[in-house]
Amino acid sequence: xxxxxxxxxxxxxxxxxxxxxxxxxxxxxxxxxxxxxxxxxxxxxxxxxxxxxxxxxxxxxxxxxxxxxxxxxxxxxxxxxxxxxxxxxxxxxxxxxxxxxxxxxxxxxxxxxxxxxxxxxxxxxxxxxxxxxxxxxxxxxxxxxxxxxxxxxxxxxxxxxxxxxxxxxxxxxxxxxxxxxxxxxxxxxxxxxxxxxxxxxxxxxxxxxxxxxxxxxxxxxxxxxxxxxxxxxxxxxxxxxxxxxxxxxxxxxxxxxxxxxxxxxxxxxxxxxxxxxxxxxxxxxxxxxxxxxxxxxxxxxxxxxxxxxxxxxxxxxxxxxxxxxxxxx
Amino acid sequence: xxxxxxxxxxxxxxxxxxxxxxxxxxxxxxxxxxxxxxxxxxxxxxxxxxxxxxxxxxxxxxxxxxxxxxxxxxxxxxxxxxxxxxxxxxxxxxxxxxxxxxxxxxxxxxxxxxxxxxxxxxxxxxxxxxxxxxxxxxxxxxxxxxxxxxxxxxxxxxxxxxxxxxxxxxxxxxxxxxxxxxxxxxxxxxxxxxxxxxxxxxxxxxxxxxxxxxxxxxxxxxxxxxxxxxxxxxxxxxxxxxxxxxxxxxxxxxxxxxxxxxxxxxxxxxxxxxxxxxxxxxxxxxxxxxxxxxxxxxxxxxxxxxxxxxxxxxxxxxxxxxxxxxxxxxxxxxxxxxxxxxxxxxxxxxxxxxxxxxxxxxxxxxxxxxxxxxxxxxxxxxxxxxxxxxxxxxxxxxxxxxxxxxxxxxxxxxxxxxxxxxxxxxxxxxxxxxxxxxxxxxxxxxxxxxx
Ligand code: HDD
Ligand code: HEM
Ligand code: HEM
Numbered sequence: 001x002x003x004x005x006x007x008x009x010x011x012x013x014x015x016x017x018x019x020x021x022x023x024x025x026x027x028x029x030x031x032x033x034x035x036x037x038x039x040x041x042x043x044x045x046x047x048x049x050x051x052x053x054x055x056x057x058x059x060x061x062x063x064x065x066x067x068x069x070x071x072x073x074x075x076x077x078x079x080x081x082x083x084x085x086x087x088x089x090x091x092x093x094x095x096x097x098x099x100x101x102x103x104x105x106x107x108x109x110x111x112x113x114x115x116x117x118x119x120x121x122x123x124x125x126x127x128x129x130x131x132x133x134x135x136x137x138x139x140x141x142x143x144x145x146x147x148x149x150x151x152x153x154x155x156x157x158x159x160x161x162x163x164x165x166x167x168x169x170x171x172x173x174x175x176x177x178x179x180x181x182x183x184x185x186x187x188x189x190x191x192x193x194x195x196x197x198x199x200x201x202x203x204x205x206x207x208x209x210x211x212x213x214x215x216x217x218x219x220x221x222x223x224x225x226x227x228x229x230x231x232x233x234x235x236x237x238x239x240x241x242x243x244x245x246x247x248x249x250x251x252x253x254x255x256x257x258x259x260x261x262x263x264x265x266x267x268x269x270x271x272x273x274x275x276x277x278x279x280x281x282x283x284x285x286x287x288x289x290x291x292x293x294x295x296x297x298x299x300x301x302x303x304x305x306x307x308x309x310x311x312x313x314x315x316x317x318x319x320x321x322x323x324x325x326x327x328x329x
Numbered sequence: 330x331x332x333x334x335x336x337x338x339x340x341x342x343x344x345x346x347x348x349x350x351x352x353x354x355x356x357x358x359x360x361x362x363x364x365x366x367x368x369x370x371x372x373x374x375x376x377x378x379x380x381x382x383x384x385x386x387x388x389x390x391x392x393x394x395x396x397x398x399x400x401x402x403x404x405x406x407x408x409x410x411x412x413x414x415x416x417x418x419x420x421x422x423x424x425x426x427x428x429x430x431x432x433x434x435x436x437x438x439x440x441x442x443x444x445x446x447x448x449x450x451x452x453x454x455x456x457x458x459x460x461x462x463x464x465x466x467x468x469x470x471x472x473x474x475x476x477x478x479x480x481x482x483x484x485x486x487x488x489x490x491x492x493x494x495x496x497x498x499x500x501x502x503x504x505x506x507x508x509x510x511x512x513x514x515x516x517x518x519x520x521x522x523x524x525x526x527x528x529x530x531x532x533x534x535x536x537x538x539x540x541x542x543x544x545x546x547x548x549x550x551x552x553x554x555x556x557x558x559x560x561x562x563x564x565x566x567x568x569x570x571x572x573x574x575x576x577x578x579x580x581x582x583x584x585x586x587x588x589x590x591x592x593x594x595x596x597x598x599x600x601x602x603x604x605x606x607x608x609x610x611x612x613x614x615x616x617x618x619x620x621x622x623x624x625x626x627x628x629x630x631x632x633x634x635x636x637x638x639x640x641x642x643x644x645x646x647x648x649x650x651x652x653x654x655x656x657x658x659x660x661x662x663x664x665x666x667x668x669x670x671x672x673x674x675x676x677x678x679x680x681x682x683x684x685x686x687x688x689x690x691x692x693x694x695x696x697x698x699x700x701x702x703x704x705x706x707x708x709x710x711x712x713x714x715x716x717x718x719x720x721x722x723x724x725x726x727x728x729x730x731x732x733x734x735x736x737x738x739x740x741x742x743x744x745x746x747x748x749x750x751x752x753x754x755x756x757x758x759x760x761x762x763x764x765x766x767x768x769x770x771x772x773x774x775x776x777x778x779x780x
Binding site for chain 1: 404405406408410412413416418420423426427429430435437439440441442444448449451455460472504507508509510736738739740746750754757758761764
C-alpha cells in the first residue's frame with residue numbers, strides 16, 4: 001500500500017465512525033421528534049447523547065481535513081459543486097448542536113419545546129443532505145473541477161434522494177438499536193425502542209433493496225461495482241441485517257448492537273470497494289487527486305501520533321458514559 | 330485534472346465575490362468570540378476549581394460550577410460554528426483549497442487532534458464531576474485548557490501562512506515539493522499566534538469580569554461577586570501591558586514583511602522618512618483627511634529613529650492595494666482599546682497596592698463592564714486589519730481572492746440565509762446565557778459534597 005492508499009483507508013475509517021457514532025446521535029434526534037408525549041424516551045435520548053455527541057461530531061471535521069489535505073482537488077470539486085446541500089447540512093449542524101445544549105439548560109416548557117423542535121428537525125435534515133451528497137458522488141455527478149457539475153441536478157436526482165432517505169433511515173435504526181440497550185441499563189422498559197428498531201430495520205432493509213433498482217437505472221457504474229467486486233460486502237450487510245432483526249426479536253440487545261454496527265459498516269465499505277480506485281466517478285482516481293508524498297507522509301505521522309492520544313481518551317470517555325447513573329442528567 | 334482555467338473563471342458575479350467575503354467575515358467574526366472564551370475560560374475555571382479543592386471554599390466551588398455550565402454551552406456553539414468554517418473553506422474558497430489545501434492541511438490536521446482532546450475531556454469533565462475524586466476531576470480539565478491553546482496556535486498558523494505563503498514550489502499552477510512544516514512555521518506565525526493567544530485570554534478575562542461588574546453595579550457586592558470579578562479581571566490586567574509589547578512586535582513584523590498592510594493601517598500613501606502616526610481621519614481620493622498626526626512617530630516605532638524610511642501605498646499599483654479606511658480604522662480602534670485596557674489595569678493595580686481593594690467608585694465598575702465588550706471589539710478590529718489588509722490577496726503575493734472563490738452562481742442567496750441563521754443563533758445564545766446568569770444560583774457546596 002502506498003501512502004495515499006493508507007490515508008484513503010484512514011479517511012474512510014473516519015467516515016464510518018462518523019456514521020456509526022454521530023449517525024446514532026442524529027437518529028436520537030429523529031426519535032426525539034417522534035417521541036410525542038413519551039418524555040421518558042426524550043430524557044433517555046438526552047442522557048445517551050449528552051456526554052459524547054461533541055466528540056462524535058469531531059469525526060466529521062477529521063474527515064473534511066484529511067480530504068482537503070490528502071486529496072485537495074476532490075475536496076474542492078465536491079464542496080463547490082454541491083454547495084447547496086452542503087450548506088444545508090452545515091446549517092443543520094449549527095441548529096442541531098446549539099439547540100441540543102440550549103434545551104438542556106432551559107427551564108420553561110415553551111423554551112424546551114422550541115429548542116427541542118429545532119434539535120429534532122435538524123437531526124433529520126442533516127443526514128438527509130449528507131446522504132444526497134453521497135448519492136451525487138456515487139452516481140458520477142460531481143466531475144473534477146470548480147463547480148463543474150450541475151448545481152441542482154447533481155443532488156436532486158434518484159440516487160441522491162435514495163442516499164438521503166437511506167442515511168436518515170440508517171441513523172434512526174442505529175439509534176433505536178443502541179437505545180434498547182441504554183434503556184435496559186437505565187432500568188427502563190426497552191419495548192418501545194425494540195418495536196421501533198424492528199420496524200425501522202424492516203423499512204431500511206426494504207429501502208436498501210429498492211435502491212438496487214434505483215442504482216441500476218441511475219448509477220450503472222456503482223451498481224456494477226456493488227454486484228461484482230463489492231458483492232461480498234453487500235451480502236455480509238444483508239446477512240447482518242437479518243441477524244439483527246432476529247436478535248431484536250430475541251431481545252439480545254447487546255449482541256444486536258454488534259450486528260447492526262457490522263451491517264452498516266459493510267454497506268459503508270461496499271461503496272468505496274465498488275468504485276476503487278476511482279474517487280470521483282466515472283474516472284477521476286485517488287492517485288490523480290493525491291497530495292504530494294511529503295504531505296501524505298507527515299499527515300500520516302500526525303494522525304498516528306494523534307491516535308495514540310485520542311483513542312485511549314475516547315476509551316475513558318465511553319467507560320465513564322456507560323457508568324453514569326441514569327438520573328445524573 | 331482541474332485546470333488553472335477553472336481558477337481564472339473567478340466568481341459568477343461581483344456580488345457573489347462580495348457575498349463570499351462577507352459570509353467568511355461574518356462566520357469567522359462570530360466564531361472568534363466563542364473561540365476566545367474557549368481558549369481562555371478553561372484556564373480560569375481550573376484555577377478557581379483548584380483553589381476550591383485546596384481550601385474547601387464553597388464560593389470558589391460555586392464559581393467553578395457555574396463557569397463550567399457556561400463553558401458547556403459555549404463549547405457546543407463554538408464547535409458547530411467552527412464546523413461551518415471548515416465547510417466554508419471549501420464552499421466559498423475551493424480555488425484556494427484545490428491548489429493549497431495540501432500545503433496548509435497539516436496544521437489543520439493537528440488542530441483536529443486538539444479538537445478531539447477538547448471534546449472528549451469536556452465530556453468527562455462536565456458529566457463525571459460527581460463521579461470522580463476531586464483531584465482526578467481537576468486533572469481531567471487540564472487537557473481541555475492545553476488543547477484550547479494548541480488549537481488556537483494551529484489555526485492561526487494556517488492563517489499566518491496566508492500572510493506569508495511558504496513551503497512549496499509552483500509548476501503549471503500545481504504545487505510541488507511541499508514542506509508542510511516550513512509552511513506552518515512561516516515568518517508570520519510567531520507574531521500572529523502569540524498576539525492571538527494573549528488576546529484570547531484577555532477576552533476571557535475581561536469578558537467574564539464584565540458579567541460580575543454588572544452584578545456588582547446592581548448591588549450584589551457579596552464575596553462571590555467580588556471573586557468572580559477579581560480573578561478574571563486580574564488575568565486581563567496582567568496581560569494588557571504584555572499585549573502592547575506583542576502588538577508592537579506584530580507591527581514591526583508588518584513593516585518588514587507586509588509593508589502594504591502597515592501602510593494601509595496607518596493610511597500612509599507616500600513612502601517617506603519622518604513618517605507620522607495618524608490617528609483617525611477619513612481617506613478620500615488617496616489622501617487622509619482630518620487625522621491627528623504625531624510627527625515622525627511611525628518612523629520611530631518601526632525603526633527607533635525618525636530617519637527610518639517607511640513604505641507607503643505608492644509602492645504597489647492601485648490594483649494591489651487593500652481598502653484603506655477599514656484597515657486604518659480597525660488598527661486605530663484596536664490600539665486605542667489596548668491603551669484603555671492598560672489604563673483600567675493600572676487603576677486596579679494602584680488601588681490594590683494602596684488599599685487592597687477595588688476602586689470604590691461605580692465609574693470603575695461601569696468601565697470594567699465596558700472593558701469586556703472592548704476586548705471583543707479589539708479582537709474583531711485586529712482581524713479586520715489582518716484580513717482586509719491582506720486584500721486583494723488570499724495568499725499574499727500568490728493567489729488573489731477572486732481566483733479562489735467558488736465560481737458557482739447564487740452565493741449571495743446563500744449569504745442571506747447564513748445571515749439569518751447567525752441572527753437567530755446570536756439571539757438564542759445571548760438569551761440562553763442570560764437565562765443561566767438569572768437562574769437560581771446553584772447551592773454552594775463544598776468540593777467534597779455532591780451538587
Ligand atoms: C485584546 C485584543 C487586542 C489588543 C488589545 C491589541 N490587539 Fe492587535 N490584534 C489582535 C488583538 C488585539 C488580534 C485580533 O488578535 C489580531 C488579529 C490577527 C492576529 O494575529 O491578532 C491583531 C492583529 C494586529 C496586527 C496585524 C498583524 C498581522 O496582520 O500580521 C497588528 C500590527 C497589531 N495587532 C498591533 C497591535 C498594537 C500595536 C496593539 C497595541 C495597543 C494591539 N495590537 C492591541
Ligand atoms: C477568527 C478570526 C478571524 C476573523 C475575524 C477573520 C475575518 C475575516 C474577514 C473580515 C474576511 C473578509 C476580508 C475581505 O474580504 O476583505 C476574511 C477572509 C478570509 N479569512 Fe479570515 N478571519 C479570521 C481568521 C482566519 C483564519 C484563522 C483563517 C484560516 C486559517 C482565515 C481564512 C480566511 C479566508 C480563506 C478568507 C477569504 C479570502 C479573503 O477574503 O482574503 N481567517 N476573514
Ligand atoms: C483565530 C481563529 C480561531 C481560533 C482561535 C479558534 C479556536 C477554536 C477553539 C478553541 C475551538 C474549541 C471550541 C470552543 O472553544 O468553543 C474551536 C472550535 C472549532 N474551530 Fe475554531 N478557531 C479559529 C478559527 C477557526 C477557523 C478559521 C476554522 C476553520 C477553517 C475553525 C474551525 C473550528 C472547528 C471545526 C471547531 C469545532 C471543533 C469541535 O468540534 O470541538 N476555527 N476553535
